[in-house]
Amino acid sequence: VQEEKIFAGKVLRLHVCTMEGAEWLEEVPEDTTVEKLKERCLKHCLPGSLEDPKTMTHHKLIHATSEKVLTDTKTVLEENIQDRDVLLLIKKRAPPPLPKMADVSAEEKRKQEQKAPDKDAILKATANLPSRNADRTVAQHNMRDFQTELRKILVSLIEVAQKLLALNPDAVELFKKANAMLDEDEEDRVDEIALRQLTEMGFPESRAVKALRLN
Template sequence: VPEKGLLAEKCAHGSLEDPKSVAHHKLLHAASERVLSDARTILEENIQDQDVLLLIQKRAPSPLPRMADVSAEEKKKQEEKAPDRDAIFQATAALPSYNMDRAEVQTNVRDFQTELRKILVSLIEVAQKLLALNPDAVELFKKANAMLDEEEDGRVDEAALRQLTEMGFPESRATKALRLNRMSVPQAMEWLIEHAEDPTIDSPLPGQASPGGAEAAPDAASEAAGPSTQDEEPPDELTEIFKKIRRRREFRADARAVMSLMEMGFDEKEVMDALRVNNNQQNAACEWLLGDRKPSPEELDQGIDPNSPLFQAILDNPVVQLGLTNPKTLLAFEDMLDNPLNSTQWMNDPETGPVMLQISRTFQTLNRT
């Protein structure tokens, strides 16, 4: 095959002197449209008499860039690169300064989740004042509060309680430990061992009557419902209900997270504050303890400035105004304060979702401006 190529080269170019010239061409069998291999013979390629072979010039490969071209290209890239801060200061060092007395623009962007808690605290206060004027809302919250009481009284897991009592723990203490640790037997057992010498271990949880006073509770309730309380104004009744709901959702730290963080050397009060700020999430609490400890525990119950443009814009929204008169909105706000992860659930609710959407939109609009 190479010999045929040389002969074809001779016919085409009239010279066999340059043996490299054959490397720039290839032979093609016209009938089968296949390229003949230089490593094979005519017989191996099954070439017959009268077959037509085409001599075709190979496509020249692109030349490799020279070092000078590479250097020039890199230099061009460096010239087109945007200047950094130091380069700008160096280039403008000799220029006079203007507008140096202009106030610096605040560039930090507030986080919605951080501000949402403050907004909810302030909106809860407004909603309480509005709902206190509605007698139907008072009755509704009374029923809801009674249902929550019944739910708390009957939610102890009997199997878990039996495990603890069989270990020798008193039933009242075991019940309290299970309620504090969300029916987790291992965590309840750790809590009982840890608080065995605590003088307040036998005291009832907030909102629950002690075992000895269970029979006296109905009489006390009937006395409270006497003529003196019938003359009370609805705002007072509603305030007491709100206080009871708040007592029910008092923070309860995860016993295991408390022990783990205290083993790292942190003080118990610091650990409790960290877990409260970070909703019992151990890793986030650890980062809070090791960081700047923002927000502080005191800031959790602080509302937004009532005279701020953001809060005024939220209150001026008609959807928010209408939602604040709905008792379900107030319950949603209270639940989101206690369980921030439930915000998505309330955003999808047909009654509370539009209110939350308007709060978010108002915040985003004012935050950009």
């Protein structure tokens, strides 16, 4: 008997409280498991409740000071519980009920209605709308055609003037100016395909032309 007392675990006096306001003192050896302690607490505050096996799993013990939920499989010593500590016996919250199939379908329908349209849906909805760049593209082509014709006329006029002014001493200077105009016009020309691609991408035509000339 003396040996049993020597090697027996230390007995702790623990204050147990419930959310309903009940409070009492439990004396347990420090090698008692949390599950066993919880069982004793339920027998004290809810007599007969242990007939339902779910009662144990639906309750938990919390260390009041650290606010830590105690693990059923650990001992009081392993959970570092000290003499005169306060424990709370609390019933766990019931999980929310699973949604009914009708509720799930309604929720999915609502999500689909709120979902942003994808690329295919946008293209389908705007298939019959006129292109934003259509009129501008036509105007650009007309302007380039006019410039091409104007250049041809200018070349023809220079050729005629060359013949008429062949004996005129000022003709050389006039030819130089005309050729300079042609060269300047040539420098101003840009790759029409590249220009169209840039404008279709949303770049202003003036900036696109400037960029192509720099390149």
